[in-house]
Structures are given as structure tokens and as C-alpha cells.
Amino acid sequence: MTRTTQLNSPVEITPTTVARNRLFKSAMSEQLADRNNAPTPDLIQLYTTWARGGTGVLVTGNVMIDRNALGEPRNVVLDEQSDPELFRRWAEAGTANDTQLWMQLNHPGKQIPNLISKEPVAPSAIPLEGGLEKSFNCPRALTEPEIEELVRRFAWAAARAKEWGFTGVQIHGAHGYLVNQFLSGHHNRRDDQWGGSLENRMRFLREIYRAIRTEVGEDFPIGVKLNSADFQRGGFSEEESMQVIQTLQADGLDLVEVSGGNYENPSMVGANVKESTLQREAYFLEYAEQARRLLDIPLVVTGGFRSAPAMNDALASGATDMIGLARPLAVDPDMSNKLLADDNYGVELRKLTTGFPSLDFMAMLDITWYEQQLARIGAGKPARPNMGAWTSVLKTFGALGSHAFQRRRA
Numbered sequence: 001m002t003r004t005t006q007l008n009s010p011v012e013i014t015p016t017t018v019a020r021n022r023l024f025k026s027a028m029s030e031q032l033a034d035r036n037n038a039p040t041p042d043l044i045q046l047y048t049t050w051a052r053g054g055t056g057v058l059v060t061g062n063v064m065i066d067r068n069a070l071g072e073p074r075n076v077v078l079d080e081q082s083d084p085e086l087f088r089r090w091a092e093a094g095t096a097n098d099t100q101l102w103m104q105l106n107h108p109g110k111q112i113p114n115l116i117s118k119e120p121v122a123p124s125a126i127p128l129e130g131g132l133e134k135s136f137n138c139p140r141a142l143t144e145p146e147i148e149e150l151v152r153r154f155a156w157a158a159a160r161a162k163e164w165g166f167t168g169v170q171i172h173g174a175h176g177y178l179v180n181q182f183l184s185g186h187h188n189r190r191d192d193q194w195g196g197s198l199e200n201r202m203r204f205l206r207e208i209y210r211a212i213r214t215e216v217g218e219d220f221p222i223g224v225k226l227n228s229a230d231f232q233r234g235g236f237s238e239e240e241s242m243q244v245i246q247t248l249q250a251d252g253l254d255l256v257e258v259s260g261g262n263y264e265n266p267s268m269v270g271a272n273v274k275e276s277t278l279q280r281e282a283y284f285l286e287y288a289e290q291a292r293r294l295l296d297i298p299l300v301v302t303g304g305f306r307s308a309p310a311m312n313d314a315l316a317s318g319a320t321d322m323i324g325l326a327r328p329l330a331v332d333p334d335m336s337n338k339l340l341a342d343d344n345y346g347v348e349l350r351k352l353t354t355g356f357p358s359l360d361f362m363a364m365l366d367i368t369w370y371e372q373q374l375a376r377i378g379a380g381k382p383a384r385p386n387m388g389a390w391t392s393v394l395k396t397f398g399a400l401g402s403h404a405f406q407r408r409r410a
Helices: 003-008 041-052 086-092 145-163 178-183 203-216 238-251 275-281 285-292 308-315 327-331 335-341 359-361 364-379 389-405
Strands: 011-014 017-019 023-025 058-059 100-106 170-171 222-226 257-259 299-302 322-325
Touching: 003 308, 003 335, 023 100, 023 335, 041 058, 041 086, 041 364, 100 145, 145 170, 145 203, 145 308, 145 322, 170 178, 170 299, 178 203, 203 238, 203 327, 238 257, 238 285, 285 299, 299 327, 308 322, 322 327, 327 335, 359 364, 359 389, 364 389
Parallel strands: 023 058, 023 322, 058 100, 100 170, 170 222, 222 257, 257 299, 299 322
Antiparallel strands: 011 017
């Protein structure tokens, strides 16, 4: 089997769902919803472009299940107020060219900037730390009836995603959002059935999965994006993550995507990554190699992949079944086609900086620069890989005015 065939080979996710290749577009927050948090023509154009780009599975940016709980101002929301036709158009665009389009469902929990919410909710009333206290308010602990209502909202949204043309859903259980907050012993200090032991801390995620499965049936793919670890003292550990994925597989889960970190320790974007890890390109491959021995369902590793040789090495080793890509597809939405055609193809993503780290931090340069690329693609324009950091910062401040100095996210 040649390397190109390796990336080109199909993946059976369920008996009725097959991804045509091993490339998996991981979720990126597009920030292309309208003021009512509905899909826009630009969002639809972005997914039209990605569907032409050759990736086997596209996962949407996080779609929020409660419009009173937004991680960012222009998140898409799917609830009883949503317009089905707009979501159908989005699904039609993203499933063209024999592409799988999965909707990522999410609730931010306490990771809501204070610009958006004065009183976010979480498993426990534990504030974010690490310098985030000024931008994120201390949350209120959820009541049990509220937890049960959130489970219902996840399941309702998943049912609508299936009804309106999406081919799968992914529960966002990583990066410090609400599901991950329940899993973390640091953030979840409850003494009821939703906290304490790992069995109790994973209950929220398992109940969401079970409720979704009841709504969508046995053949509709359900995946989970899960941290390999939070990389935080007292947080969700690698050993606990291994137990959770085994439990979810036994429950009937169809796919696991591995990531890591949270707002307080953003490992998912390469923070504090070892040199040996950078050489292999994949940030979480060591964890995946262990997880692969425990799982029979498809495993996706996202974070750091930049070249076909490294991707094929990871596939050939058996450590992962699919290659998760995010930022490279913001710079080149046709990258998957190029990877499938050339087993030596790769890209380099340059370090973005104005030369003033405090300004980079204030402007969230590592996020906003990529959002601006997505906005260009959504507007029918090519991405600008050489766009300067200063240009990006000026665009950010020009668009947001005084609000630019308030952090939308970490």
C-alpha cells in the first residue's frame, strides 16, 4: 500500500456511514453567524469551499445548544427559535462531493466572557484562573433540574441536525467547555450524583450521549471530542480520559477525537509542546498510541499535523485512524486534495506576532488571524496566508472598536 493510498483509504464509522478518506476537518469557531446566531450565506460559502477541498469528514465549529450561553458573540445556535431552512442550506453545502458533515454541539459553561454573560453556569462555582479572572465571571453552580434540561437540549439539537441534513454529530467534551468541566475534578466539586468519583463526573457526558442516541437511532454517527488531559493540577487526567473512552465505547459511541488543554492551559493550539512532539507534528499522538490499544472504534488525532509524510507515518503506525486538520484548512481550504495527490505535500504555518507580545495577547492574534481567513473564504475570496500580523490586529480593532480590548475567549 502506497502512502497516498493510506490517506485515500475509506474509513467505516458505522455500518451505514463510510468516510471516503482519512482526512478529518476538526472544528474551528467560524464566527460567521448573524446577529440572531443563525447560519449566514458566508458560512454556507465557507463549507461549499471546504466540501470541494477533498476532506472526508467536515466538523462544524461549535454550535451552541442554548442562546443564553454563548462562548463568542457570533456562534451559531440551534434551538427552538432556529430557522430549519438555513440549516438545511448549510448541510447541503457541506455534504456535497460525497463529504460527511457533522455538527459539533457545545455549551461553554463558565467559559463565557463577561462581555456576554454576567452569571455563567458550571458544575461548581469555581472561577477560571491563570489571569482570566478579569475577563470571565465566577459561575453559578447548576441545579440538577438545569443539568437535566441541558441534556434534553443536546438531544433535541442532535435530532434537528439529523432531520435537517447533517450526517453526524460530535459532542464537544474538550477544551474546558461545560462537558469537560464536569469531567474535571478541579472544576467539578459537586457532592451529588454529578460529581465526586469519575463515574459521577462522566455521568453528564454519558447522559448526553444516551439521550442523543435515543433521538437519532443506532446508525447515525455520534462522536466525542475529548481531552487526552487538561494538563492542570487536579484536572481531568490521562488515566481518567482512558477510562472515559472505554466506557463510551461500551455505551455505543462511534468515534473519538483526541485533543487536550483548556483556556487556562491551551495545549490544543500548541502551548508548552515538547520538541520531540513537534518533530512528529501531532501534539497528542503518544496518548493516541495508548488509546488505540483500548478502542475498536475510529480514533482521530487533531493538533500539529502539517505534512503528508507525518500523517501517513501516524496512520501506518496504527496510532490513529484519521488525521484531524484545522488551521491548515483555514490557510488552504484545498489542502486535502493536495495531500491526497502528493504524498510529500505539506504546509508551514508561521508564527504570528507584531513584535509586541502584550498586543498579540490583547488582540487574540492566534485566533483572530485565522478567523479573518475564514471570513475571506466565506466572502468568496482566497485566503491570504501572507497577511501580516499588524494588518490582522488593525482589522480586529477596527471591527470591534472599544470591545476589542475585552477578551471574547481565551
